[in-house]
Amino acid sequence: MKPTRLSMRLGLTVTAMSAVLVVVMATFAYATISHQLEVRAQAGLSEKLGQIEHSLAESLSSTADIVLHPHNLRDQIIGHDNFTLTILDASVPRKRLMNLGSNEALELPVPDAGGPLHDFRRMKSGEGYEVLVAYKEVRLASGQQILIILSLDRKSDVTLLNAFVKSTLIGLPFILLLVGGCGWWVVHRGLRPLRAFRKIAERVTARDLSLRMQVTGLPDELRDLAHAVNLMLHRLDGDVQQLAQFSDDLAHELRSPLNNLMGKAQVTLSRDRPPQEYKQVLESCTEELERLSLMVSQMLFLASVNQPSIRLAFGPVDLYEEARKVADLFASSAEEKAMLVQVHGRGRSQGDRLMIQRAISNLLSNAIRHGTAGSTVTITLNEQPDEVSLAVRNAGDGIESEHLPRLFDRFYRVHPSRSRLQGGTGLGLAIVRSIMTLHRGRVTVESELGHSTAFTLHFPS
Ligand SMILES: Nc1ncnc2c1ncn2[C@@H]1O[C@H](COP(=O)(O)OP(=O)(O)OP(=O)(O)O)[C@@H](O)[C@H]1O
Numbered sequence: 228m229k230p231t232r233l234s235m236r237l238g239l240t241v242t243a244m245s246a247v248l249v250v251v252m253a254t255f256a257y258a259t260i261s262h263q264l265e266v267r268a269q270a271g272l273s274e275k276l277g278q279i280e281h282s283l284a285e286s287l288s289s290t291a292d293i294v295l296h297p298h299n300l301r302d303q304i305i306g307h308d309n310f311t312l313t314i315l316d317a318s319v320p321r322k323r324l325m326n327l328g329s330n331e332a333l334e335l336p337v338p339d340a341g342g343p344l345h346d347f348r349r350m351k352s353g354e355g356y357e358v359l360v361a362y363k364e365v366r367l368a369s370g371q372q373i374l375i376i377l378s379l380d381r382k383s384d385v386t387l388l389n390a391f392v393k394s395t396l397i398g399l400p401f402i403l404l405l406v407g408g409c410g411w412w413v414v415h416r417g418l419r420p421l422r423a424f425r426k427i428a429e430r431v432t433a434r435d436l437s438l439r440m441q442v443t444g445l446p447d448e449l450r451d452l453a454h455a456v457n458l459m460l461h462r463l464d465g466d467v468q469q470l471a472q473f474s475d476d477l478a479h480e481l482r483s484p485l486n487n488l489m490g491k492a493q494v495t496l497s498r499d500r501p502p503q504e505y506k507q508v509l510e511s512c513t514e515e516l517e518r519l520s521l522m523v524s525q526m527l528f529l530a531s532v533n534q535p536s537i538r539l540a541f542g543p544v545d546l547y548e549e550a551r552k553v554a555d556l557f558a559s560s561a562e563e564k565a566m567l568v569q570v571h572g573r574g575r576s577q578g579d580r581l582m583i584q585r586a587i588s589n590l591l592s593n594a595i596r597h598g599t600a601g602s603t604v605t606i607t608l609n610e611q612p613d614e615v616s617l618a619v620r621n622a623g624d625g626i627e628s629e630h631l632p633r634l635f636d637r638f639y640r641v642h643p644s645r646s647r648l649q650g651g652t653g654l655g656l657a658i659v660r661s662i663m664t665l666h667r668g669r670v671t672v673e674s675e676l677g678h679s680t681a682f683t684l685h686f687p688s
């Protein structure tokens with residue numbers, strides 16, 4: 228079964244990798260040491276052969292000398308308990324002249340007379356250790372030919388290599404434990420910030436989105452993540468606050484018309500009245516209900532516009548045509564205030580025709596409602612390289628600058644009670660802003676107190 232903890236998983240992976248690494252390194256070291264020992268053994272044998280040859284040349288001139296004075300050569304062998312020296316008469320039949328050293332009993336292979344002479348040969352000693360054998364044919368001063376066989380018992384080399392293998396095998400589990408433990412500890416420590424992430428995540432609720440990750444001191448990868456998490460919390464916080472504000476506003480907006488309706492109904496029912504009075508009350512209630520119904524349908528529209536999955540009927544839109552149509556629709560309400568609506572300029576854009584119509588009519592209804600009686604409302608189209616704009620301007624009292632930033636918020640009105648009396652829901656400009664966001668455009672407002680107000684829709688070209 229795979230461990231689920233990252234620290235454990237990484238610890239085990241590091242251990243497995245270290246195991247492979249240690250085995251590879253130990254094998255490599257074993258091969259190198261064993262090769263070096265072999266080279267040194269061969270060099271030792273060659274050197275010793277050279278010394279023996281030298282002694283023979285100096286003091287032993289015939290085979291008889293060798294048999295009579297073996298002590299001349301003994302000095303070369305005594306004290307080196309792993310060398311064994313055998314000297315044979317090279318002529319046929321081979322005759323052993325002397326045998327000296329640690330392994331005198333060992334039966335060394337003797338090459339056939341006249342056959343090829345190997346530099347080195349290998350064989351096993353009685354105890355099972357490797358024995359390296361070197362051969363050399365030497366002509367004595369007397370002209371006699373002898374064969375020197377020098378063997379080296381490699382017991383000490385084998386013991387050394389065995390000790391190396393043994394210590395590696397004993398040390399390996401400890402090394403692996405240490406490496407695995409260190410790996411686990413380093414990862415465990417490195418992941419400490421993640422536990423802080425978890426703590427924050429456990430404490431975040433819709434009611435408390437004020438918590439933020441500590442960014443300083445984090446490694447780079449986690450710092451980016453912490454930044455992203457903080458940004459997400461910040462956005463969520465804003466959205467949740469907006470939502471809470473919206474439900475507050477909504478309850479507030481619904482309360483007064485509902486109270487009105489209830490009050491009227493209760494007062495009317497408190498005593499018998501003539502049918503004419505009932506009719507009047509019902510008419511006034513219907514007006515109030517119509518306003519409520521309008522508010523609900525505008526809120527539904529706003530909600531649908533703000534849906535990420537909304538489907539738009541995008542296409543080319545002649546803004547002049549649409550502005551003309553909306554102006555015609557509002558002709559009668561403008562006439563009631565003796566106002567005139569004029570459309571100037573040309574402009575084309577891409578968008579949803581009905582939505583754009585709705586945005587223009589929201590601006591035009593405001594302009595007529597707040598415009599000075601008898602004045603002219605102008606809709607001006609302007610095509611520029613990077614954008615197309617549509618401005619709706621009316622003469623009027625204007626809007627104080629402190630209201631301008633909040634004008635596009637839902638239910639925001641400059642004069643709440645007056646606006647309500649006029650039948651406004653306070654959602655018109657919020658809808659305009661949502662429509663413009665859908666079109667990747669924006670809406671701006673300019674107002675000159677006591678003079679005029681202009682709302683401008685900006686569409687990207
Ligand atoms: N042309 C304008 N001149 C002066 N004030 C304006 C103008 N247009 C909008 N306002 C102010 O902005 C407020 C918000 O306008 P918005 O269109 O969002 O709501 P509304 O007109 O009150 O209601 P609705 O449009 O939903 O019927 C208005 O109540 C009004 O005070």
Ligand SMILES: [Mg+2]
Pocket residue numbers: 589592593651655656
């Ligand atoms: Mg309006």
